[in-house]
Amino acid sequence: MTTVRLRPMTNEEFDGWLPWAIEDYAGEDVEHKRVEPGRARENMTAFLESALPRGPRTEGHRLSIVEDADTGERVGYTWWGERDLDAGPAAWVYDVYIDEPQRGKGYGRGLMEAVEAQVREAGLARMELHVWVDNDRAISMYRSLGFVPAGMEMFKPLD
Numbered sequence: 001m002t003t004v005r006l007r008p009m010t011n012e013e014f015d016g017w018l019p020w021a022i023e024d025y026a027g028e029d030v031e032h033k034r035v036e037p038g039r040a041r042e043n044m045t046a047f048l049e050s051a052l053p054r055g056p057r058t059e060g061h062r063l064s065i066v067e068d069a070d071t072g073e074r075v076g077y078t079w080w081g082e083r084d085l086d087a088g089p090a091a092w093v094y095d096v097y098i099d100e101p102q103r104g105k106g107y108g109r110g111l112m113e114a115v116e117a118q119v120r121e122a123g124l125a126r127m128e129l130h131v132w133v134d135n136d137r138a139i140s141m142y143r144s145l146g147f148v149p150a151g152m153e154m155f156k157p158l159d
Contacts, residue, residue, distance in 0.1 A: 002106030006064035006114045009056040009077065013065060017077065018055075021095075022048060032132050034157060051081070051094075062118060066098070066111050075102040078111055080119070085128060091119040093129035096138075108138075112145055 009017065025048075026040035035043070056063040061081040068075055076098040083092040093115060098107045119127055131138050133152060143149075 003069040004110035005067045005069045009063040014055040090126035
């Protein structure tokens with residue numbers, strides 16, 4: 001079994017992550033929602049500034065570097081935060097990211113199990129997340145970990 005360790009993201013790592021995250025998240029909105037690229041970047045910049053005003057030290061949020069527990073090698077990152085959702089207080093998993101060369105080695109599952117342990121430790125009894133409908137690999141992993149689909153967001157461009 002692949003085991004991981006989550007360690008808090010440093011301010012320096014956050015400063016390197018933020019521009020990448022803006023571009024990555026915006027790119028997903030461009031690809032999946034057909035949002036205009038400039039607008040997607042503006043939206044993501046505003047969202048991240050609002051959601052994480054103190055960077056990795058924002059209260060109620062956990063930004064972590066994912067490391068291989070045996071080697072200490074960085075293999076990805078994750079971000080979750082406490083939110084009051086429809087079902088009550090829960091952990092919203094904003095992002096799960098395993099570096100490209102490390103994918104398919106069990107790190108994603110290890111990451112999610114480590115996040116679940118953090119969430120339980122925080123006293124929360126529920127985790128929720130969003131996954132793109134074409135991400136079959138992630139959907140399969142989440143289902144195998146006990147996540148249940150709750151709906152599907154759809155859009156129709158009228159141009």
